[in-house]
Amino acid sequence: MGINRILNHPVLGPVENKKRITFTFDGQTFEGFEGDTIASALLANGIRTLRVHEETGAPRAIYCNIGHCFECRVTVNEADIVRACMTPIQESMAIESGKVQPAPFNTPPEEWPRTYTEYEERNNNQKDGGTNA
Numbered sequence: 571m572g573i574n575r576i577l578n579h580p581v582l583g584p585v586e587n588k589k590r591i592t593f594t595f596d597g598q599t600f601e602g603f604e605g606d607t608i609a610s611a612l613l614a615n616g617i618r619t620l621r622v623h624e625e626t627g628a629p630r631a632i633y634c635n636i637g638h639c640f641e642c643r644v645t646v647n648e649a650d651i652v653r654a655c656m657t658p659i660q661e662s663m664a665i666e667s668g669k670v671q672p673a674p675f676n677t678p679p680e681e682w683p684r685t686y687t688e689y690e691e692r693n694n695n696q697k698d699g700g701t702n703a
Contacts, residue, residue, distance in 0.1 A: 575614040593663040608654035608665055609635065609642050620644055620654055621668025630668070643668045 578584045588603035595612060602611030609632050612620070619629040620642050633641035635655045642654040645666040654665075683689040 595665045602659045611659045
């Protein structure tokens with residue numbers, strides 16, 4: 571079981587009667603407890619790096635741990651952009667470190683939309699094949 575797991579919490583008490591679950595991360599098998607999130611199970615097993623930054627390749631890990639920042643995104647059973655901090659582990663779950671995702675825009679920053687309305691107009695225009703002015 572994970573080397574960093576708290577088995578007797580001073581406030582929550584002992585962790586007992588929890589079902590052990592096996593899962594894989596980048597092809598390596600680990601154990602966690604039913605009810606663990608992917609992030610907490612990996613952390614308990616000494617895994618800190620969940621993905622790399624899209625542009626710099628720098629390691630990324632758990633940041634907010636409440637689902638806001640998406641720093642902990644991983645691939646689960648071939649589904650991309652799964653938040654590890656919000657997703658419970660399941661038996662035999664296949665988790666892969668987050669793959670490098672493309673930049674949000676393939677245009678230089680000076681051409682990015684400045685408002686959401688502008689973004690929607692451009693997006694709708696592209697869907698209409700450029701016929702919607």
